[in-house]
Amino acid sequence: MVMSMTGYGRSIMHIDDADITVEIRSVNNRFADISVRIPRSLTYCEDKIKNELLKQVNRGKIDVFVSYQKPYGEQIDIQPNISAARGYYQALKTIDEQLGTRTEVNAGMLSRFSDVFVVTREVPDEEKVWSEIRQVLLAAAENFNEMRSAEGKRMADDVLGKISNVEALVENIERTSEPRVEAYRAKLFEKLSTILESTDIDEKRILEEAAIYADRTAVDEETVRLRSHIKQFREIVSAGGPIGRKLDFLVQEINREINTIGSKASDLEITGYVVDLKSEVEKIREQIQNIE
Numbered sequence: 001m002v003m004s005m006t007g008y009g010r011s012i013m014h015i016d017d018a019d020i021t022v023e024i025r026s027v028n029n030r031f032a033d034i035s036v037r038i039p040r041s042l043t044y045c046e047d048k049i050k051n052e053l054l055k056q057v058n059r060g061k062i063d064v065f066v067s068y069q070k071p072y073g074e075q076i077d078i079q080p081n082i083s084a085a086r087g088y089y090q091a092l093k094t095i096d097e098q099l100g101t102r103t104e105v106n107a108g109m110l111s112r113f114s115d116v117f118v119v120t121r122e123v124p125d126e127e128k129v130w131s132e133i134r135q136v137l138l139a140a141a142e143n144f145n146e147m148r149s150a151e152g153k154r155m156a157d158d159v160l161g162k163i164s165n166v167e168a169l170v171e172n173i174e175r176t177s178e179p180r181v182e183a184y185r186a187k188l189f190e191k192l193s194t195i196l197e198s199t200d201i202d203e204k205r206i207l208e209e210a211a212i213y214a215d216r217t218a219v220d221e222e223t224v225r226l227r228s229h230i231k232q233f234r235e236i237v238s239a240g241g242p243i244g245r246k247l248d249f250l251v252q253e254i255n256r257e258i259n260t261i262g263s264k265a266s267d268l269e270i271t272g273y274v275v276d277l278k279s280e281v282e283k284i285r286e287q288i289q290n291i292e
Contacts, residue, residue, distance in 0.1 A: 004151035005060040009144025029061035058242040
């Protein structure tokens with residue numbers, strides 16, 4: 001299966017007393033680069049999220065957004081520290097006695113001292129919280145991969161269509177180049193005959209010139225390699241998986257052969273096919289930049 005590097009997935013669930021939302025979005029990138037935005041209290045889940053996604057994603061710039069909310073917020077237990085309150089109360093009374101002042105000491109005044117109350121915050125069960133987030137993450141990843149798969153199929157169909165166009169142009173070059181040597185030999189013979197006003201021309205010399213011309217302009221080796229690359233291209237796409245880098249390398253090889261044909265071409269028709277080939281291969285190259 002061919003996968004696109006661009007995708008989006010989202011999942012929202014209510015598990016126990018928590019409302020959890022996970023969003024995943026990605027764009028093209030040479031490597032797998034995962035960024036996680038998550039509440040500070042849950043940062044211990046960040047590496048777990050990355051490792052979970054790396055099982056499913058090979059390349060791409062991936063942003064993950066996690067929201068974890070409870071309707072009643074954080075559970076906090078507050079108990080009075082009677083011993084500390086009594087100590088403050090006695091201290092205030094002693095001040096009054098020593099200074100001859102009168103202070104109205106009540107619970108409100110004593111509450112200003114921070115250690116009069118003992119505050120205990122709920123300690124979350126990290127494994128339980130991660131299990132809940134993972135459940136939502138996997139659901140979001142499934143939606144994310146469905147979108148990437150659908151887009152990947154469209155791209156695979158597109159590049160396979162374009163590689164067929166490349167193959168047709170290669171066939172045109174082969175068909176056009178085959179009679180060129182014989183045509184060159186005949187043309188050379190005609191020119192020499194006109195110049196020398198005689199048909200008594202050294203046939204061996206003509207054949208030698210034609211052979212040199214053929215060696216300099218023959219593109220059969222390049223077209224054979226192009227056909228091999230085209231076959232490999234189709235096999236790679238059919239195999240699926242993380243194929244973007246393989247296709248990118250293969251397109252470079254295809255371009256190399258096309259450039260060699262272009263440098264040998266002495267015929268306007270073949271030159272036109274080379275221009276069309278370069279255009280078609282560039283379209284393929286642009287498309288495969290989106291393939292994982």
